[in-house]
Amino acid sequence: MNDEPTPAQSPLGRASAYADQYDPGLLFPLPRAPKRAEIGITASVPFLGADLWTAYELSWLNPRGKPQVAIAHIMVPAESTHIVESKSFKLYLNSFNNSRFEHADAVRDTIRADVSAAVWQGGPVRSTVGVRLVEPALFETEQVQPLEGLLLDRLDVECTAYQPEPDLLRAAQGEAPVTEVLVSHLLKSNCLVTGQPDWGSVQIRYTGPQIDQEGLLRYIVSFRHHNEFHEQCVERIYMDIMARCRPARLSVYARYTRRGGLDINPWRASHPQLPPPNVRTARQ
Numbered sequence: 285m286n287d288e289p290t291p292a293q294s295p296l297g298r299a300s301a302y303a304d305q306y307d308p309g310l311l312f313p314l315p316r317a318p319k320r321a322e323i324g325i326t327a328s329v330p331f332l333g334a335d336l337w338t339a340y341e342l343s344w345l346n347p348r349g350k351p352q353v354a355i356a357h358i359m360v361p362a363e364s365t366h367i368v369e370s371k372s373f374k375l376y377l378n379s380f381n382n383s384r385f386e387h388a389d390a391v392r393d394t395i396r397a398d399v400s401a402a403v404w405q406g407g408p409v410r411s412t413v414g415v416r417l418v419e420p421a422l423f424e425t426e427q428v429q430p431l432e433g434l435l436l437d438r439l440d441v442e443c444t445a446y447q448p449e450p451d452l453l454r455a456a457q458g459e460a461p462v463t464e465v466l467v468s469h470l471l472k473s474n475c476l477v478t479g480q481p482d483w484g485s486v487q488i489r490y491t492g493p494q495i496d497q498e499g500l501l502r503y504i505v506s507f508r509h510h511n512e513f514h515e516q517c518v519e520r521i522y523m524d525i526m527a528r529c530r531p532a533r534l535s536v537y538a539r540y541t542r543r544g545g546l547d548i549n550p551w552r553a554s555h556p557q558l559p560p561p562n563v564r565t566a567r568q
Contacts, residue, residue, distance in 0.1 A: 288315045291477045291513075295371045302375065306383035308398040312372035313405055316365060319516045323523045331522060333362035333535075333552035335515055336562040337373075341545030342417070344380040344391055351381075352419075354388060355426065356395065357562045359414035362552060364403035367515055374544045392417050427563050431487040431539065433467035436501040445506040448520060452503040455493035455529035463491045468504045469567070471538060474511045482514060484540040485565055486521065492531030500525075514540050518550035526554070541567050 291314060303310060320329070337358040344352050356377075360367070376398070385391050396415040403413065418426060445452065471484040486504060488495075503524070507517060522536040535553035537560055547568050551560055 288318075289313065291369070295369065295375060303379040304382045305379060306394075307379040308376065308401075310372055310376040310379055311398060311402040312369040313366035313402045314369055315405075316367060316515075319512065320519065323520050325519075325523070329363055330526075331362065331519075331552045331554060332556060333550065334559050335360040335362065335367065336549040336551060336559065338542070338547045338549075338562060338564065338568075339373075339377055339545060340542065341374075342377055342380065342391075345382060345384045347384055347386060349384065352385075352388065354391070354420070355418040355423070356392075357414075357416045357418070358395070358399065359559065359562070360399065360403055361411040361413070362550075363410055364413075365407055366403045366405050367513070368399060368402050370513075370546055370548060371544065374546060377545075388417050388419055428566055428568075429563050430565055431467045431485055431537070433465035433487050433489070436466055436468040436497055436504070437470055439498055439501055441498050441502055443502055443505045445502065446509040447506060448510050448524070449503060449506040450524040450528055452499045452506065453495070453524060453528035454499050455495045455531075457493045457530070459493060461492050461532065462494045464494070465489045466495070466497065466500065468501060470501070471504050471507060471517075473507045473514075473517045474509065476511050476513050476516070479511060480543075482540055482543075483567065484514070484538045485567070486518075486536065486538040488521075488525065489533075489535045489537075490525070490529075490531040491533040493529060495525070495529050495531075514538065514548045515550045518552055522552045539565050539568060 339356040342356050392415050400413040466488045469485045471486045473482050518538050537551040539549045
């Protein structure tokens with residue numbers, strides 16, 4: 285019998301009391317496997333990657349009770365067995381607000397340990413969660429920059445599909461392969477539980493048969509009424525492009541606008557490479 289928690293059991297869409305003391309039990313892990321099974325992933329994961337989180341509302345007390353603030357960059361490996369539901373993560377971070385820590389490093393280490401335990405759920409830890417805190421003295425180093433790539437949104441296309449339609453994807457099989465980086469700001473999906481809109485920009489980097497750009501843009505737009513978490517949408521896009529266009533190399537990276545002081549930016553790739561820098565776009 286499967287006793288894994290489900291999205292419907294998460295804090296999403298429910299009134300929540302805010303804890304005033306540190307409480308790692310607020311983290312609500314959700315298994316990746318059920319949604320991956322829907323897109324044909326039932327054994328080993330056929331990609332590398334990570335979920336890049338940015339937490340803008342992190343505060344705690346120093347030993348003398350004085351509030352401290354920082355921005356947290358968190359990297360959750362894609363091979364982890366679970367994700368952390370975003371509202372529970374916000375509630376967890378808010379539990380730091382009136383808790384005393386010796387220094388910022390203690391806060392960083394605590395977040396790393398708690399999130400690592402949540403996303404591996406007691407199983408073997410094959411890769412650790414990365415956490416980096418940016419304190420106020422370094423706030424000016426936080427950049428804003430657009431995603432690199434050729435903008436698909438320039439194309440004047442007719443869009444009629446608003447649920448994911450992989451049949452829109454096609455590529456010039458049999459012709460010489462190309463290497464391209466394509467970007468769209470028209471990605472929109474909805475929260476799996478609440479139905480609230482999630483807005484994002486997506487970057488597709490590939491080498492292989494040239495992908496039809498109009499079809500790709502219409503495919504991205506087709507997520508407009510689709511209900512899935514950010515991580516699941518990016519994995520669906522990756523798997524659909526890989527199946528329909530058969531690139532030799534592929535990476536899909538989406539940056540979603542923040543909600544509740546958090547943004548989640550999933551990245552999936554076919555080959556080992558450095559993860560993209562966790563740098564926000566203008567909409568974030």
